[in-house]
Amino acid sequence: MISTLKEKLKGMSVEVKSATVYTLSSVFSRGLAIISMPIFTRIMSSADIGVVNLYTSWYSMISIVSTLALTSGGYSLAMKEFDGERDAYESSVLTLTTIMALVIGGGLVLLSPWASPAIGLSPRLIILMTFGLLVMPAWDFWNLRQRFEYKYKLSFVLSVGSAVLATVASVGAVLLVSSQPESNVNLSEARLAANYLVVYGLSAVMWILLMIRGKRFYDRRFWKFSLNLSLPLIGYSIASQVLNVSDRVMISSMVGDAETGVYGVLYSASSIALFLWTAINASFIPYLFRNIDTEGHQGIRKASTLLLAVFALVSILISWLGPEIIKVLATDEYLAAITLMPPIAAGVFLTSISNLYSNILVYYKKTKYIMFAAIAAAVVNVALNLVAIPLFGYGAAAYTTLASYIILAVSQRAWATKACRERGRMEPIYEDGKLGALSVACIAATMAGIILYKTNVLRYVTCAVLLVLVAFLSVKAKSSRES
Template sequence: MEKKKAKISIPVGFKSAIVYLFATVFTRGLAIISTPIFTRIMTTDQVGMVNLYSSWYSMITVVSTLALTSGGFSIALREFEKERDQYVSSVLSLTSIVAIGVALLYFVAPSFWNNITGLPTHLMILLLIGLLVAPARDFWLSRQRFEYRYKLSGTMTTLSAVVASGLAVAAVLYANNVDFSDIASVRLFANYSIVYGVALIIWFSIFIKGRCFYSPKYWKFSLQLSLPLIGYSIASQILNVSDRLMISKMVGNSAVGVYSTLYTVSSLSLMVWTAINASFEPYLYQNMENPKSKIKKLSMSMLGMYSLVAILLVYLAPEIVRILATKEYYKGIYIMPPIAGGVYFIAVSNLYSDILVYLKKTKMVMISSAIAAALNVVLNYIMINAYGYMAAAYTTLISYIVMALLLSIWANREFKKYITEIDFVYDNKLISVISILTLVISLFAILIYNYAIVRYAIAMCVFVATALYGVYYLKGNENLKKNKV
């Protein structure tokens, strides 16, 4: 008799990683596809206003969510494994109370806050709505990733991105045809009506399912982990957006439009890291103390592949900018290598901060990011005044390097104190080598941007290396594939 062929079973952890990677890349891809439309219809001032809104939202949401959507959320899901519905409902009520408090604070003196943020009242109201409902979406997606329930979340993420991007493009085109002046607001309202609408549905569903609005046990556990992370999250956001906020005040929104657009292009590689790390993090937390785990191999494969993607992006930067933007943006192309280098060190920081979160040493995470953020603000003030807004790219790079170094030192020290079964989960020497090479190769691109053939040759080599490294990563992913919640 003919033997039946064995059915190949693809583990759920691996499926989840692939789906989240696709959803993230697809979502960011839509943003990139729509960029040429916006940069050709909207002025740099209008693009600057859109990015100013995003920057302030990122800053304020850190406080309003109490950093409850940070790494401590995964720790809590493991701690309250049989009470997850109640736990999520409880912490969502906490973020909702804070969001309402922020809204009341705004409406006491709206003109005062409008002057500080540079945003008009209608955009501030849109921002406040987001502060209330968006945490529900973040909690839900984080839980889906933790539990490797990828089908519904992947579909929802993809579809909502398609509808939001499509509606934003259509609304901007229509507003331009009828000569409507405030195109920035049209774009923001069109996009976020979908994003916040989906979040509102999830907001209600979490409360209906969990039916737990207050729990001292859940609140105490979460706040002990998250409160120190508020400082970290605020500092991280200062690192991420202070350059744009300071450029807006010191130079103008037109400069913000150029800088932020090129910053977005330079950080495209981060979407690859974000997607991969989102699936790796649960495995890391569940196997941190397992001597037989493949954490070291997986993490170094991830970082190496991400490094290659970041370098490839830098060497193709001139072509990417020509496709996505107009000549107004070309003058800022030389800031892309240092920005890409800084973004790479975000990934390095993530690796080490995850360890400190696991060990519940979140104060160290906060201190390191606060030092880097303070350094960034001081350097921005000095360098932007002296050399113009492009200097902010280099100050941001320096600050991210400092944060990564501090986190690596403290993570190694604390790990050795509490976990003695293994030396360390990461290969520190290899991380150092990859980091130095990434930085040197990225900055070298500045010297050869005008030599297309040389750039293409290097880009081709990096592309081949990325493909080979990607295959190696997938083949070495056996432990992650087998891991199930």
Template sequence: MNKKKVGREAKSAVAFTFASVFSRGLAVVSMPIFTRIMSTAEIGVVSLYNSWFSMISVVATLALSSGGYSLAMKEFADERDKYESSVLSLTSLMALLLAGIYFAAPDFWSSFTGLPPHLMGLMLVGFLVSPAWDFWTLRQRYEYKYRLASLLTVIEAVAATALSVAVVLKLGSMGSDSIAEGRLFGNYSVVYGFCTVAWLVTMARGRTFFDARYWRYSLSLSLPLIGYSIASQVLGVSDRVLIANMVGQSEAGIYGTLYSASTISTFVWTAINSSFIPYLYQHIEEEGHQGIRRTSLQLLMGFGAVSVVISWLGPEIIRVLATEEYMIALDIMPPIAAGVFLTSVSNMYSNVLVYHHRTKYIMFSAVAAAVVNIVLNLTLIPVFGYKVAAWVTLVGYVALVLPQYLWAQRAAAEEGRKTPVYNNRLIFVVSLVVICLIMLGLVFYQLATIRYLACALLVIVGIVAAAKIYRGGKNVEKAGRGTR
């Protein structure tokens, strides 16, 4: 493999990971301000908005920003500008259709979602422009053009966070009862501003409104992924919606805040997976898959270590991010963190299914997991309270991973591949060990000294392992130069 290309891939992965973690991290850093000024009910409104946006945006974007987009970059390598503007036109039409449906009966939809009309209007603007930013950043990742994309991601995050904090502080000092709305408008006015610029640039550069080839190719991959994405969103956010409706906004606010704290590690995995997909798709045809096997295990173990440390430091994280009233739900962090870790395993196998154009299998597994999640929540929350939703989340993610693993193996076999892309046995072992370690947090929460020592030990082991991997890469590079 070309050493220059390897260096570019590594730099791109590091830059995008840093930018993503930094931008998501700002949301965590600013959380203590929001939780100390806003009531739990106001936090619940913000959580409800974000939950509905996540679920509905899947339909608005037609799941075109999922794994199939990277395949399209490969399929239409010489027509990327035209492809990008054409599919952006498709998502824009879908957003306008959703707007028409809303304005046909605004009172009904506002009542159904529990959101006032002005927040529904904000959401509709997001459906129109946000796909442009997703498409642009995905293309930058695929082409390893990391400098501008990383810089803009950081600037957007800083500006959005600063404005939302300023608005909340101002409204809080005025005793306003619209703090939740102010926070949302402050944040998303910046985010959607960046998205609007990306929309205009994409359309001006591609100048292609409709092309049957692009639409047909993209929809053939994305339509099954719509079902997958909807089911995944249901799996990820339906618990908060159900808690808000069945228990109350305050409980939804507490659960949503603890859920956000438990899923801090997803910032890392989202960035890692976005950088791993181009590498996977560009090297999956190589015999033996040794590079992919080694890299996937290293990424999985690294993310596992991050998940364990975050789970074990749950009490400290909550005390920093929120107030004492949130500590009552501390015990939901480990099961949620364990379930979130399994998303990394799920993504690895779904990436393979997307490559082999078996997206319907991804949809089937996600729908099954979502059904399990909703049925269990509806059944158990009235009996055991809202905390049981955390354990239901873990069960749901297990139900997501197992069929995806089986179907990924089947898809590879149907393509005539004798060697599995991943080392499945080691992935199972790593997953089991990580989940068990995460669950130890339930015991360690009462043993602060042991927790600190265990976290320190895990961090040291991680640093040593990372240094060993880095030295191994340097040795390979030196060997490559020596054979020239």
């Protein structure tokens, strides 16, 4: 089997080979998180898991500001713009993120007596977060460049190796602390510290490497180019993170950490397919940017539709197999809220639609349009949560998030169409009509999971059919990309 895989990889183009390896890396890393989840849900309380979700939620939002959104789409464009000065560019923009991390992280640490109760994290977790804000951009910059240059071997080894080590460390830490009831160490803190010290440690090494290799800490051209492109993306990225994680933050504040833990586990289970789309999109962006100037490029049109179709089927499949996924990953405490999986899975799919159109806006340097759409969706999400959670319980957050993702996808398409027309381009880059129909069909099919949960035989038969369709369309999408 391994020999056959090696032979297939040798026969692929470098673009397809890189996309395949990065997808496998993401699948493996996410797979470890899924495999370890049953251990955590059976040892840690839902409140402890709620704290873990709260930490990742706050980190996601704060890191957008500290990184100045430099990893949110414009980095690939900078790799193309400064082709012969990539090392210098990396060290220069890393200086920017370092300054921001020291200001924001240092402020949080100094104000931790007040910040800690406000955000629901202990001072120790605030210090851990600050270290992450400082060094994580180095890993992101390095990895994005590897993807852009289709260099995948070392990236694969480091990504998979660090994921394995971090998972083993976090599981070991939780098992050790739970076996010592007299210990005053919190399970959530033990898990987070063990996991992220591995991840942040690797990032710290990358930080040193990029600084030594680039040897340029300030360059007006790099800073001006990056800030002009990324500053509007900060608004977009913050709004996107608010859209992605505000539900957990608001549930923690308005209901409790235990409910946040239940919702967070269901959200993670529903989002299993998202890691696949993240890998696909990261590999699709270089292909898109290299060919987007060819109006009516059939490779882009066919590949984007097929890739979206594959992701739609995977999202539907995860929704329909929700009870089985939760039985494996968690306990009956989480299974009681299984009907939240379909709307969450539908919302997760819509992020792929938004990403496709935001890629166009990044290429045309219309990042302010991305910001407008994201802010509108985030404001709607927060407003709906403020009303719906007190009235209908924390489960309402799944439906308010779906509604907000619909607004985001529709808005991104409208702004991308406007950007194309401003450039004198009248023909759509994607097959817009097919993507719209696919979105409606995916939402309807995903929500049908609520009904199918009551009829196991029909559910299993339809899932088998979906698996066949996924395999067929995956082969077709691969052929389209290679051509």
